[in-house]
Amino acid sequence: MSRLVLGVSGGIAAYKACLLLRRFTEAGHDVHVVPTANALEFVGATTWAALSGHPVTSSVFAEAESVNHVRLGREAELVVVAPATADLISRAATGRADDLLTNVLLTATCPVVLAPAMHTEMWLHPATQANVAVLRSRGVVVLNPADGRLTGADSGPGRLPEPEDIEASALAALAEPGIAAAMAGQDLAGLRVLVSAGGTREALDPVRFVGNSSSGLMGFAVARAAGQRGAEVTLVGANLSAEPPAGVRLLPVVSTADLAEAMLAEAAGADIVVMAAAPADFTPVNPSSRKLKKSGSSGLVVEFTQTTDVLAGLVANRPAGQVVVGFAAETAADEAELLSLGTSKLARKGCQLLVLNNVSGGAVFGSADNQVLLLGPEGQVGRAAGPKTSVAHAILDAVRTVIEGMPA
Secondary structure, three states: OOOOEEEEEOOOOHHHHHHHHHHHOHHHHHHHEEEOOOOOHHHHHEEEEEEEEOOOOOOOOHHHHHHHHHHHHHHHOOEEEEEEEEHHHHHHHOOOOOOOHHHHHHOOOOOEEEEEEEOHHHHHHHHHHHHHHHHHHOOOOOOEEEEOOOOOOEEEEEOOHHHHHHHHHHHHHOOOOOHHHHHHOOOOOOOEEEEEEEEOOOOOOOOOOOOOOOOOHHHHHHHHHHHHOOEEEEEEEEEEOOOOOOOOEEEEOOHHHHHHHHHHHHHOOOOEEEEEOOOOOOEEEEOOOOOOOOOOOOOOOOOOEEEOOOHHHHHOOOOOOOOEEEEEOOOOOOOOHHHHHHHHHHHHHHEOOOOEEEHHHOOOOOOOOEEEEEEEEEEEEEEEEEHHHHHHHHHHHHHHHHHHHHOO
């Protein structure tokens, strides 16, 4: 269990912070909520106290005997501000200390994560962008806002990311100092990252298909991590049931043929390609144009043919300087067999990195956690285990190493 401070500034998105607070507490963290006075106009102190189990105040004079305005920041292992309004970002960048939350931000020595929420014009204003740059230069993680419906009829960048996105990025920053530094430093800024996610479906008839158990969560995590590290991210999603992470452009596909077409088209302009989707290896030769019916006691015989090898196609068409990352979900009795299978696949496919995991017994699929080995042409180059967002950052760290080793 970690000690967290959840700061809430005065925006309409403050109600979403209640959902974020619940996610943190249900994960076992001890959370103190520090709202601004304006935030209490949107959600009352009683709500925050009931959900967190701690007294709530916005005043530096409350609990003066315990020097609360210093203690909270010093004791916190993670500070998250959601929503972070343009005003809060400005006050944090200039070192203001005119309420309890800004005092916490000045005294915290732990990772600090800000989740902006404001109207598009405010987010894009040079003053806000300059303040964000200042905070990032100091090691503060400022997440990218989502693009979507804002207050009233307005729509555009500036929407608060969904609570699950904020939680995933915040807890990744808590878990690894290097992840916080990468997000704050925007080490993928200026790079275009293409990620695939999900499982393809091959039609048997208009209502039935052959598919697989991929949830798309690992691909989502890579897309989220790349976006928070400053990359321009496109996600080619095969039959995904959730909204893409904040700031990520989504291209939905259904079949392996659809996936191959979309990935090849988008890869032409990408610096990094991460093939995390699980494409079907076989597709029916003659799918029925009408729903198949039961016929007495007889079964169903379906002829299959191999699908397009999407990863091999990406490698074959890789432009100079591009890094291609493949995934291999294998069933193996032990790590030695897993490495043997992964080494063989890497040699066949020719990508620079292969993310290898053991899915025996249905492991990994649909889980929030993952455990992978990272392989390069020279052999194993790393391993990672834990929440998929943390694993995603480990994969991107390995990609950075490949890029840094390329000829100038």
